[in-house]
Amino acid sequence: MLAMITETVVSIDDLQYLTIHCKQCGTSMTLDLNYAGADHDRDDMLGVCSICGIPFDSTLRPNVIGFKRAYEALSKHAKVSFRVKIQENC
Numbered sequence: 001m002l003a004m005i006t007e008t009v010v011s012i013d014d015l016q017y018l019t020i021h022c023k024q025c026g027t028s029m030t031l032d033l034n035y036a037g038a039d040h041d042r043d044d045m046l047g048v049c050s051i052c053g054i055p056f057d058s059t060l061r062p063n064v065i066g067f068k069r070a071y072e073a074l075s076k077h078a079k080v081s082f083r084v085k086i087q088e089n090c
């Protein structure tokens with residue numbers, strides 16, 4: 001099988017969801033970056049995996065909150081884009 005890697009450019013305005021995968025059981029949880037609710041709702045989700053109950057790394061929560069704040073600030077005050085690698089199997 002041959003793999004071809006290409007790149008595409010994604011505007012920060014097109015980012016919508018952040019998905020976190022539990023290292024223990026593989027379950028994923030997806031956070032809406034545009035969610036306007038209280039941050040404490042999201043903080044509760046970042047403590048332990050809702051499926052296997054294993055605590056997430058303690059750095060996850062502050063880093064996700066920091067990412068969300070950076071996302072909001074960059075979206076409002078600058079035109080930012082990302083280059084994303086896409087692997088296509090031929």
Ligand SMILES: [Zn+2]
Nearest residue numbers: 022025049052
């Ligand atoms: Zn889990």
